[in-house]
Amino acid sequence: xLRRIRTTLAVITLVGxxxxxxxxxxxxxxxLGWMAKMQFLPAVLALNVGVIIALIALTLIFGxxxxxxxxxxxxxxxxxxxxxxxxxxxxxxxxFSPEVxxxxxxxxxxxxxxxxxxxxxxxxxxxPYSSFGRIVTNLLRPLYELANNGLAAxxxxxxSYAFYATDVWIRSLPTFMIAAVTLVILAVLAWRGGRTYCNxxxxxxxxxxxxxxxxxLKVNFDEDKCRNCAACTKSCxxxxxxFKNHTVDYSxxxxxxxxxxxxxxxxxxxxxxxxxxxxxxxxxxxxxxxSTAALVTTAALAQEEKVKTDGGLxxxxxxxxxxxxxxxxxxxxxxxxxxYQHCTGCQLCVAQCPNHVxxxxxxxxxxxxxxxxxxxxxxxxECNRCSTVCPAEAIRPITLEEKTATQIGHAVWIKKxxxxxxxxxxxxxCARVCPSGAxxxxxxxxxxxxxxxxxxxxxxxxxGCGACENLCxxxxxxxxxxxxxxxxxEI
Numbered sequence: 365x366l367r368r369i370r371t372t373l374a375v376i377t378l379v380g381x382x383x384x385x386x387x388x389x390x391x392x393x394x395x396l397g398w399m400a401k402m403q404f405l406p407a408v409l410a411l412n413v414g415v416i417i418a419l420i421a422l423t424l425i426f427g428x429x430x431x432x433x434x435x436x437x438x439x440x441x442x443x444x445x446x447x448x449x450x451x452x453x454x455x456x457x458x459x460f461s462p463e464v465x466x467x468x469x470x471x472x473x474x475x476x477x478x479x480x481x482x483x484x485x486x487x488x489x490x491x492p493y494s495s496f497g498r499i500v501t502n503l504l505r506p507l508y509e510l511a512n513n514g515l516a517a518x519x520x521x522x523x524s525y526a527f528y529a530t531d532v533w534i535r536s537l538p539t540f541m542i543a544a545v546t547l548v549i550l551a552v553l554a555w556r557g558g559r560t561y562c563n564x565x566x567x568x569x570x571x572x573x574x575x576x577x578x579x580x581l582k583v584n585f586d587e588d589k590c591r592n593c594a595a596c597t598k599s600c601x602x603x604x605x606x607f608k609n610h611t612v613d614y615s616x617x618x619x620x621x622x623x624x625x626x627x628x629x630x631x632x633x634x635x636x637x638x639x640x641x642x643x644x645x646x647x648x649x650x651x652x653x654x655s656t657a658a659l660v661t662t663a664a665l666a667q668e669e670k671v672k673t674d675g676g677l678x679x680x681x682x683x684x685x686x687x688x689x690x691x692x693x694x695x696x697x698x699x700x701x702x703x704y705q706h707c708t709g710c711q712l713c714v715a716q717c718p719n720h721v722x723x724x725x726x727x728x729x730x731x732x733x734x735x736x737x738x739x740x741x742x743x744x745x746e747c748n749r750c751s752t753v754c755p756a757e758a759i760r761p762i763t764l765e766e767k768t769a770t771q772i773g774h775a776v777w778i779k780k781x782x783x784x785x786x787x788x789x790x791x792x793x794c795a796r797v798c799p800s801g802a803x804x805x806x807x808x809x810x811x812x813x814x815x816x817x818x819x820x821x822x823x824x825x826x827x828g829c830g831a832c833e834n835l836c837x838x839x840x841x842x843x844x845x846x847x848x849x850x851x852x853x854e855i
Contacts, residue, residue, distance in 0.1 A: 366634055367621030370432055374439045381436045384753075385500040385715045386508045388530050393716065393753055400712060402434055403493040404568050406755035409706045420575060427579040428572050431562055432618040437492040438562050438569075440499075441554035442620070445601055448555050457558070461603045463616060464564050475567040482701070485731035488709025492566050495546050497710035498732065502543040505715060506532050531740070535714060535723035539732050558601030563616040573615035582637055583617060583624065585610040589631035596623035596632055683739040684840040691725065692736035692828060692848035695743070695770045696751035696762035699851045706758035707733045713750035713759060719743065721830065722750060736772075738830035738846065743772075745799050745829065768800070771853040773828025773846040775803065775821045782843035784808075784816050794819050794832035794844050800855075802826035803844075819844060825855065 380396045387393065401407065407415040419430055431438040448457065471490070478486040488494050509532045516527035534540050553560040562569045587610050597607045599622040604613035624632045690700070694713070697703035709732040714722045719741035722734045736743065751762045762770070775794075784791050785808070795803040802825035805817040819832075821844075828846045836842040 367625045373433045378439045400755040410757035423575045427619045428576040429619045432620050437496040444554040445558045460597050460606045472567045472570040482705045484704045484733045488732040491708045494708040494710040498543040501711045501715045502540045539724040586631045589629045595626040599626035685737045686845040690848035692773050694759050695767045696759040709733045716753045738834040742830035742834040773848040774823040774826040777844050781838045797831045
């Protein structure tokens with residue numbers, strides 16, 4: 365029963381979090397957003413005290429059950445390991461191996477140093493929840509969107525609009541490649557050794573290993589019943605059971621229940637060490653408490669999908685992103701420093717951005733962490749979805765009213781790109797679409813009011829939404845672009 369309950373909860377977690385990254389409507393987050401906020405590292409960075417206490421309490425009671433029930437990357441590895449065929453069932457899949465301390469603890473130290481130093485690329489590379497998010501967003505989501513677009517085409521043929529087509533595109537080639545390589549490495553490790561990554565490299569697993577040593581409930585041997593058949597060791601995906609010495613490395617045990625299920629002699633039980641009584645509640649009943657304790661968090665609201673529009677003054681042609689001196693971070697991130705120190709690079713905000721404004725950074729220090737760019741859309745005043753989905757509060761919840769009063773950057777006019785001067789036509793689109801009224805058309809020559817009119821930006825009123833940059837008819841470079849601010853301001 366322990367294994368069945370663990371498997372059921374793990375499937376619910378894996379499917380739920382996967383849907384969060386695949387969802388194109390924002391509807392799923394209303395009901396399942398709490399699953400992202402339950403992840404250990406995002407909860408720590410967001411100082412979500414309630415979740416942190418709940419996860420520590422779960423570990424002190426049940427051991428590292430977080431890794432097999434709540435962490436999606438760990439569950440994904442279990443699925444891959446389960447697919448491995450066994451030619452000889454008597455041989456088993458695994459064998460006992462001691463912990464690799466020389467690699468395990470230095471990786472944790474480097475991870476903590478990178479976290480404190482703000483080297484977000486290294487943190488994002490090792491964080492388990494972030495790795496899973498990148499894999500789903502970059503590899504699985506495009507396939508999901510293609511399938512959705514196929515259904516939309518079929519539905520449209522029958523005059524139905526139950527589905528609507530979405531843009532399918534690779535937001536960052538380096539991040540796509542990192543996600544693919546990560547999946548291959550994890551698949552190979554899981555296929556060959558089960559939980560090798562979790563017990564040797566994963567920093568969250570190493571942190572929880574210190575706590576799990578003191579857990580109240582553990583997998584224990586009854587030496588009188590043990591026949592030294594090695595069935596428990598052969599089924600242990602964490603390779604932490606030494607059947608010869610009747611010992612379990614509790615720092616690596618993820619309480620999957622495989623060993624208990626494999627033992628035909630009842631020599632293994634999940635209970636308090638040396639305190640198990642005949643009338644005690646069965647392990648399955650104790651483990652069932654997890655389903656109640658794990659659901660302690662708050663669901664956030666998400667905005668409905670908005671329809672993207674174009675400027676309409678020129679043929680639609682791919683734009684090229686300008687070289688910004690300062691990257692643009694989303695409203696609610698407070699500052700570039702706050703954003704990069706708290707962001708785990710899980711890319712849930714990238715997946716959920718309905719306007720295609722967020723995409724992974726290609727900078728060395730901020731690799732895989734999101735940044736804003738306006739080639740495919742702009743940051744609409746009526747949307748605050750990224751701030752509602754971020755589990756680490758790198759983007760803090762912000763109301764629509766607060767968003768329209770937050771200055772994340774300011775527009776800059778590039779004279780040589782402007783169609784008014786380059787093509788000698790009238791335009792003024794940037795002034796018409798500016799939601800804050802920060803752009804006005806003024807005579808290029810103040811003494812000639814009948815001549816060409818060009819945009820003038822009032823930086824004090826500009827909020828940096830990017831509507832002007834996105835809708836500017838100039839191609840491939842816009843004649844007006846947004847320069848980011850290190851520190852956000854209220855206007």
